[in-house]
Amino acid sequence: MGLTFINALVFGVQGNTLRALGKDTPLNQFIAGSAAGAIQCVICCPMELAKTRMQLQGTGEYKLKTKNYKNSLDCLIKIYQKEGLRGINRGMVSTFIRETPSFGFYFLTYDCMTRYLGCEAEDSYVIPKLLFSGGMSGIVSWLSTYPMDVIKSRLQADGVGGITQYSGILDCIRKSYCEEGWRVFTRGLTSTLLRAFPVNAATFATVTVFLMYMKSEDNLPECEPGSVIPQPSSL
Numbered sequence: 255m256g257l258t259f260i261n262a263l264v265f266g267v268q269g270n271t272l273r274a275l276g277k278d279t280p281l282n283q284f285i286a287g288s289a290a291g292a293i294q295c296v297i298c299c300p301m302e303l304a305k306t307r308m309q310l311q312g313t314g315e316y317k318l319k320t321k322n323y324k325n326s327l328d329c330l331i332k333i334y335q336k337e338g339l340r341g342i343n344r345g346m347v348s349t350f351i352r353e354t355p356s357f358g359f360y361f362l363t364y365d366c367m368t369r370y371l372g373c374e375a376e377d378s379y380v381i382p383k384l385l386f387s388g389g390m391s392g393i394v395s396w397l398s399t400y401p402m403d404v405i406k407s408r409l410q411a412d413g414v415g416g417i418t419q420y421s422g423i424l425d426c427i428r429k430s431y432c433e434e435g436w437r438v439f440t441r442g443l444t445s446t447l448l449r450a451f452p453v454n455a456a457t458f459a460t461v462t463v464f465l466m467y468m469k470s471e472d473n474l475p476e477c478e479p480g481s482v483i484p485q486p487s488s489l
Contacts, residue, residue: 255326256301263297264290265461268361283365284358291357292350299349300342304329306410348406348423352399360395364388364458375466384459392454393447400446401439405430 271286272278304326311321323329333341367387373380396403405426412420420426430438 256297259297260294260301261457263294264357266290267293268357278365280362280366284362287361288354288358291353291355291360294357295346295349295353298353299344299346300330301326302349302406303333303342303344303410306407307333307414310411310414345406345410348402348409351423352402352406356395356399359398360391360454363394364391367391368462373462381459381463384462385455388458389451389455391458392450395454396443396446396450400443403446404439404441 268286268290271289272282275282275286307329308323308326311323323332330342333344337344364387367390368384371383371387373383373387377383405423408426408430409420409423412418412426420429
């Protein structure tokens with residue numbers, strides 16, 4: 255549910271920001287992507303909070319005889335009733351720190367990859383090239399900020415069992431490192447990357463092919479980012 259709104263917001267903000275900057279350059283791609291990443295935190299943070307709490311429910315140290323939450327919406331409502339807006343936005347700062355540069359690298363990598371591979375609309379291998387570019391964009395994006403994702407997840411899970419361990423981001427980093435070493439900041443990275451490649455390959459390829467089709471119908475004459483086929487920045 256959250257990803258539907260997040261993707262619409264991300265590609266829309268990125269495209270409009272790039273147009274406002276006036277020139278399609280690698281730096282502007284990064285800036286536009288970072289702006290999109292920052293703004294989508296408003297949806298991303300509560301969504302991931304609900305996901306984290308739902309995944310922890312009924313397992314390990316959080317195991318209870320009865321479940322607290324029926325679904326994600328019920329989870330957010332109960333968090334709001336108990337903790338207010340501050341509870342709903344738990345982990346917002348760490349999410350912002352993660353998402354802002356992450357989406358900058360996300361769009362920058364895709365733009366550079368498609369230009370390097372020469373993704374032209376007439377190319378018979380354009381779809382595989384778009385899929386590869388999108389997949390690599392997802393991997394680079396996650397690699398750039400994954401340690402902060404670990405911290406964000408720990409902060410959002412903190413206090414679920416009635417015990418609060420961390421007072422903030424720096425305290426979480428310090429305690430995590432002291433107790434588990436530097437490897438804690440890469441925990442779960444392999445599974446994340448295995449998911450990131452196909453998901454982002456499909457996302458970017460779908461958006462780009464859709465823009466190609468719309469351009470061929472002359473419905474989006476303004477979608478002219480450069481010498482390559484329409485990029486997601488054209489949204």
